[in-house]
Amino acid sequence: AQSVTQLDSHVSVSEGTPVLLRCNYSSSYSPSLFWYVQHPNKGLQLLLKYTSAATLVKGINGFEAEFKKSETSFHLTKPSAHMSDAAEYFCVVSLNFGNEKLTFGTGTRLTIIP
Amino acid sequence: DTGVSQDPRHKITKRGQNVTFRCDPISEHNRLYWYRQTLGQGPEFLTYFQNEAQLEKSRLLSDRFSAERPKGSFSTLEIQRTEQGDSAMYLCASSPGGAGPVYQPQHFGDGTRLSIL
Numbered sequence: 001a002q003s004v005t006q007l008d009s010h011v012s013v014s015e016g017t018p019v020l021l022r023c024n025y026s027s028s029y030s031p032s033l034f035w036y037v038q039h040p041n042k043g044l045q046l047l048l049k050y051t052s053a054a055t056l057v058k059g060i061n062g063f064e065a066e067f068k069k070s071e072t073s074f075h076l077t078k079p080s081a082h083m084s085d086a087a088e089y090f091c092v093v094s095l096n097f098g099n100e101k102l103t104f105g106t107g108t109r110l111t112i113i114p
Numbered sequence: 115d116t117g118v119s120q121d122p123r124h125k126i127t128k129r130g131q132n133v134t135f136r137c138d139p140i141s142e143h144n145r146l147y148w149y150r151q152t153l154g155q156g157p158e159f160l161t162y163f164q165n166e167a168q169l170e171k172s173r174l175l176s177d178r179f180s181a182e183r184p185k186g187s188f189s190t191l192e193i194q195r196t197e198q199g200d201s202a203m204y205l206c207a208s209s210p211g212g213a214g215p216v217y218q219p220q221h222f223g224d225g226t227r228l229s230i231l
Contacts, residue, residue: 032217043118043205043222044157051217090156099209099218101147101170104156 002027002093004074006105014113019078021108023091026072033074034092034102035065044090050074061085086112116140118223120206126229127196134192135226139208146189147220148181150174151203163189164211193228201230 007022025031035047048059055067061084065076074091091105119138127133139146144165149157160179161171165186175181178197183189193200204227207220 041224041227043224044207045222046219049217049219092156099145099211101159101162101172102149102157102220103159107154107156 002029002031002095002103004033004091004093004103004105006091006108008108009106010109010111012111012113013081015083016080019076019081019085019110021076021089021091021110023074023076023105024072025074025091025093027093027095029095032094033065033067034094035059035063035074035076036090036092036104038088038090038107040087047076047089081110081112083112083114086110118206118208118221120204120223120226122226123224124227124229126231128231129196129198131196132192132194133196133228134190135204135228137189137191137206137208137223139188139206140221142210143208143221144186144211145209145218145220146183147207147209148189148191149205149207151205151225152201157205160191196228196230198230201228203227 003026005024033050036044038044047063048057050057050067063078088107090107092102094102121136147162148160151157161181163183178194181191203225205225207222209218209220
């Protein structure tokens with residue numbers, strides 16, 4: 001079985017400062033890991049993915065994440081927060097390169113302070 | 115690419131009534147997934163189809179829930195005898211399908227929000 005734990009339910013940062021959203025995973029097999037973003041009353045949008053290639057993955061809108069097997073972590077970062085980044089972020093794990101069901105974390109709400 | 119379409123966007127019903135939701139996937143996508151998201155939680159997997167075949171069902175999918183994809187295109191999710199605990203956002207996703215090693219992203223619709231009175 002696989003699971004993810006998002007360590008912070010809510011993160012607040014000032015506009016222009018770095019963003020760090022933390023995620024730890026658990027998987028019996030080589031996992032595929034993702035970050036999705038959800039704006040209010042909208043569906044989910046894929047930010048980035050790790051599927052056993054490069055451990056540092058770049059996504060859309062300036063977001064990055066680093067897969068660290070020794071720490072079982074997949075933290076999401078962005079150098080400079082923008083007001084439009086305010087949303088709910090989900091860390092997600094799957095098997096088979098993501099071509100199966102997705103298992104979501106409980107989410108981190110990101111608030112940007114003007 | 116018109117995206118994944120879900121209908122209705124909102125449904126309000128009384129406890130005990132039956133409801134049915136529809137999902138139209140991106141055309142030519144073989145896989146279709148249903149997830150449920152309750153307030154303050156991440157989405158939870160319910161079931162998925164490869165073409166018209168239902169390949170996996172979660173334990174969350176009680177006997178009151180049934181999903182179909184009769185012609186391998188659109189899908190319906192029916193909840194019979196609704197209960198207060200069924201109030202949630204029901205999300206549909208589709209993907210081209212495949213068994214790897216190439217990643218096939220799941221594209222999500224905007225969901226159907228169900229409220230049980």
